[in-house]
Structure formats: structure tokens, C-alpha cells
Amino acid sequence: MHSTRTTAAVLAVCGAAALALAAAPAQAASGSVHLYKIYYNSPGTDTRSASSLNAEYVQIKNTTTRNVSLRGWSVTDASAHKYTFPAFTLGAGKTVTIHTGKGTNTAANRYWGSGNYIWNNDRDTATLKNFVGTRIGACSYNSTSSSYKIC
Known part of the structure; x- marks a missing residue:
């Protein structure tokens, strides 16, 4: 009888551990891809020099535990200026900065390619949409x- 009780207790503990492990990946996958900061x-x-234009930017952060393809995702301002991601993957836990001006794209920095400022110095709204046009989030100041504004 003692071994039957021990076996039942071991099975109960193992079953609870298995349930906890099964739930862990779903919890680990939580998080989001969202607007993080606007340096407006x-x-x-405001000289429209490359350094001045590129000191204006918006950041997108991936707080999930997986890489996320941003191909076709877009960022717009209230005046409908639009940046659309080409083939690009944002790594798990990473942030990408989209600078207003021109530069060489990297995994951490992307460039809108504008010769004019995008973000108004007093008020504006950044909107992030996924590849099918669903609004993921917005950040206003x-x-x-x-x-700058932390979103």
C-alpha cells in the first residue's frame, strides 16, 4: 500500500509539472511588437542636414521571445507620411530605430529617406500597422x- 501511495503522489507531482511546462511556452511567447519611442x-x-534629420526618429520594440517579420508593416504620422518595411525581421527582445533622413539600413537602424522632417515639434501621432493594415498601436504627443515621447 505504501508504494501505491508513493506512486500516486509521484504521478500527481509529475502531472502538475507537465502542466506547468506545457503552459510555459505560451507565457514565454507573451509580449508585443509596439511603438516604443518618438524623438520628434x-x-x-532645424537645418535639414543628415545629422539633424536622423536625430528625429521613431522606435519599434519587440518584447516577445520570437523574431517577428515586419515585411509590409508601416509607420505613419498624422499627415500621412508613411514608412513601409521591406523584408525585415525584428529579433526577439530587440528595438529598431527608423530615422527620418537617409542612411544605410542595418538590423538596428532603418532610414525613411526623407529630406524633410516628419514629426512635428509640438504635436503628432505615430501609428503602427501590420502587413494587412490592421492598426497595432498609436502614440501621440x-x-x-x-x-521625445515614450509610448
């Missing part, structure tokens, strides 16, 4: 007391 007022005078 680049430092200094209405302030001249700061140069």
Missing part, C-alpha cells in the same frame, strides 16, 4: 516641453 524634436536648429 532633433537637437539644435502634444508638448513643446520635451523632445
Whole structure:
């Protein structure tokens, strides 16, 4: 009888452990791909130089535990300026910065390619949409007391 009780207890513990392990991947996969930060007022005078344009940017963060393809995803402002990702994968736990100006795209930095500023210095809204056009999120600011907004 003692071994039957021991076996039942071991099976109960193993069953509970198996259920916990089965639930772990779903919990680990939680998180999101979302707008993280907008730096809307680049430092200094607005000269439209490459360094000034590229000091204005929006960041997208992947807080999931998996890589996410952003191909076809887009970021727009309230005036309908639009950046669309070409083939691009955002790594698990990574952030990508989309600079307003021109530059060489990397895994961490992308370039809108604009010769004009995108983000208004006082108020604007960034909207992130996935490849089918579903709104993933938006981030608005209405302030001249700061140069950036954490979304």
C-alpha cells in the first residue's frame, strides 16, 4: 500500500509539472511588437542636414521571445507620411530605430529617406500597422516641453 501511495503522489507531482511546462511556452511567447519611442524634436536648429534629420526618429520594440517579420508593416504620422518595411525581421527582445533622413539600413537602424522632417515639434501621432493594415498601436504627443515621447 505504501508504494501505491508513493506512486500516486509521484504521478500527481509529475502531472502538475507537465502542466506547468506545457503552459510555459505560451507565457514565454507573451509580449508585443509596439511603438516604443518618438524623438520628434532633433537637437539644435532645424537645418535639414543628415545629422539633424536622423536625430528625429521613431522606435519599434519587440518584447516577445520570437523574431517577428515586419515585411509590409508601416509607420505613419498624422499627415500621412508613411514608412513601409521591406523584408525585415525584428529579433526577439530587440528595438529598431527608423530615422527620418537617409542612411544605410542595418538590423538596428532603418532610414525613411526623407529630406524633410516628419514629426512635428509640438504635436503628432505615430501609428503602427501590420502587413494587412490592421492598426497595432498609436502614440501621440502634444508638448513643446520635451523632445521625445515614450509610448
